[in-house]
Amino acid sequence: MNKSQIKTKLTQHGHRPTASRLEVVDALLTYHGHMTADDLFEKMRDGGSNVGRMTVFRTLDLLAEIGVVRPTYGGSGAAHFVLLEDGHHHHLVCMRCSTTVEFAECSFADELSQQLANQFKFRIEGHMLEIYGVCESCQ
């Protein structure tokens, strides 16, 4: 998912692709997610941006609402946001040190998606597969 696709998605959902919001999107794409709202805010500020902290929080919430990012809990007391490229994201996370590595392979089947959509009357838009384990250095 690139910037212009996200911009379109904002518009489609009735939200304005304002300069501030697009700065947040740029920062997300640059740092490739997996950061807390405050981390992102600080990176942006350090990079010369004037976007306020509140706007970063609100924009991330908004992006979560339209399926661009998804908050996860890394065990650090703050939500981490991951970018849902093409609507999904998969990673391996260490149960001890929270080290996280992403991977592309996905075994989520279309038929399961369809079945769940029918059964629970949800419109399905994406998914995240999070695998837990213990990394090499924590074993």
Added chain:
Amino acid sequence: MNKSQIKTKLTQHGHRPTASRLEVVDALLTYHGHMTADDLFEKMRDGGSNVGRMTVFRTLDLLAEIGVVRPTYGGSGAAHFVLLEDGHHHHLVCMRCSTTVEFAECSFADELSQQLANQFKFRIEGHMLEIYGVCESCQ
């Protein structure tokens, strides 16, 4: 995963299955997860328990470390803990209102697990599949 299995798992990892910890486990099993640490603490307190807030937090962290529960972010500012029955958990969550429904079907393949374990040198112990969408009443 029942109480005695969790008790065994605590011992195996070198932790004591103390009365306080087992009270937390009982509460988790009773309310079937999907609660914040404070929610659980209050339920326990209301139920007559004298276990302290800190112990609830610490026990949940401990249980997360040994793979019994997993924190997720429900968009409420606090981590929600889900019980990983048999090491895994699958649910559908609404991107608008955060309504969550669980389901049993799982398409996570053993071969993918093996492949990831080899590739990243992780010892894999469980997973969570979180599917995003919009629920019937939010559509």
Added chain:
DNA sequence: CCCAAATTGATATAAAATACCAGTATGGCT
């Protein structure tokens, strides 16, 4: 039974998220 080590829980502190609100920018409208 005793002791070292683990655990507990109250309080204090820090960190994260939200509420609020006045000011600003935006898009639709004439």
Added chain:
DNA sequence: AGCCATACTGGTATTTTATATCAATTTGGG
């Protein structure tokens, strides 16, 4: 183009959530 209602912004204050600290207590091995 200019006006207006509405969306958005960003600072500060507040609330909520999580962690650190530490004395007291409990636990299991010897």
